[in-house]
C-alpha cells in the first residue's frame with residue numbers, strides 16, 4: 001500500500017526572486033494616476049510604500065537578489081515540502097501524477113509569509129515603525145503580524161468584518177504577535193465610519209479594508225501600507241515556491257504538464273507558475289504546460305469581469321490598474337474563503353489570461369468543500385497508515 005510521500009530533499013532556498021515583467025508577451029499597462037490620467041510617477045507611491053518595494057514594482061530586472069536577512073528568516077520554514085498525492089490518484093483512478101507544494105508549514109500557516117517578511121524588512125530598513133494592511137480570512141494579516149514582530153514594527157490590521165466574526169482564532173493569532181486588529185468597516189477611519197453610518201451591518205470586503213488601511217497609513221507618521229497580493233513586487237516574492245518546486249520535481253525526474261492554483265489576488269498561483277512560465281519563454285520547458293487558475297463563483301473577477309482600468313479599493317484611493325474587475329464597489333457574498341473575496345486580480349495574471357496563456361475556471365464553495373473534505377480524508381488515511389508502517 002503506498003501513501004503520500006514528502007519530498008524534502010535536494011531543494012535549496014533560491015538566491016533570487018524571479019520577476020516576470022521582462023518576459024510578458026506584451027508590456028504591462030502602467031498604473032494610472034486618477035487625477036492626471038497619466039501613468040503613475042514612482043514618487044507618488046512613496047506616501048504608502050518604501051522606495052525599495054516601488055523599485056521592485058516597476059523593475060525590468062529578471063532576477064532580484066534576496067537579501068541575506070530575508071533568506072535567514074525564510075530558513076525558519078523553507079524549503080517547503082512537495083508531496084505526491086498517491087491516494088487521491090488511486091481514488092480518481094487517474095494515470096496522472098498529482099503533486100502539491102505545501103506552504104502551510106510557515107509559522108502563520110500560509111504562503112503569505114514569503115512576501116510579509118520581505119515587505120516588513122524593507123520598511124524596517126527605511127525607518128518605518130508601523131505597517132497597516134487589510135486581511136480577508138486572516139492569513140495575510142497573521143503573516144504580516146508575524147513579520148512585523150520579527151523586525152520590531154507595529155502592525156495595524158483591518159480584517160473584513162464577515163471574517164472577523166467567522167474566524168476569531170485568526171484575530172487572536174495576530175494579537176499574539178502584538179498586532180492591533182479592527183473589524184472593517186471600522187470606526188477607526190473616516191471612510192469606515194461613513195459606511196457604518198449608512199449600514200451598521202455592512203459585512204465588509206477586501207476593497208473596503210484596503211481603503212481603511214491606506215487612509216490609516218497616509219494619516220500617520222512613520223507608517224506605510226502593505227498589500228498581501230495583486231502587485232508585482234508581492235507576486236515576485238512568492239516565486240521561491242515555484243523555484244523550489246522545480247528543483248524538487250526535477251529531482252524526481254519528472255516535469256509538470258499542468259499547474260493549477262486558486263486565485264484571490266493571484267499571488268500563490270503566480271509564485272508557483274512563474275518559474276515554470278520562465279522555462280516556457282526561455283525554451284527550457286521539458287513539456288507543454290497548461291496554467292490553470294481557479295477562482296470562486298462568488299467573486300468571478302476573470303471569468304465574469306471585464307478587462308479595464310479600475311481602482312484596487314472601494315474608496316478609490318489606489319491608482320487605476322488594468323485588470324479583470326467586477327467593479328471596485330462589488331461586495332462578494334461572505335463565503336468561507338475570505339482571502340478569495342476580491343473584486344479584481346493581479347494585472348500580470350490578467351494580462352496572461354487575456355492573452356489565453358493562463359486559463360481560468362470558477363467553482364462554487366460547496367464543490368470546493370466537498371473536494372477538500374475528500375482530499376483531507378484520503379490524506380488522513382494515508383498518514384495513519386504511515387504511522388502503522390513505522
Ligand SMILES: Cc1ncc(COP(=O)(O)O)c(C=O)c1O
Nearest residue numbers: 139229263264265266267268339
Ligand atoms: C492560503 C491562501 N491561499 C490563497 C489566498 C489567495 O490569495 P492569493 O491569490 O494572493 O494567493 C489566500 C488569501 O488570503 C490565502 O490565505
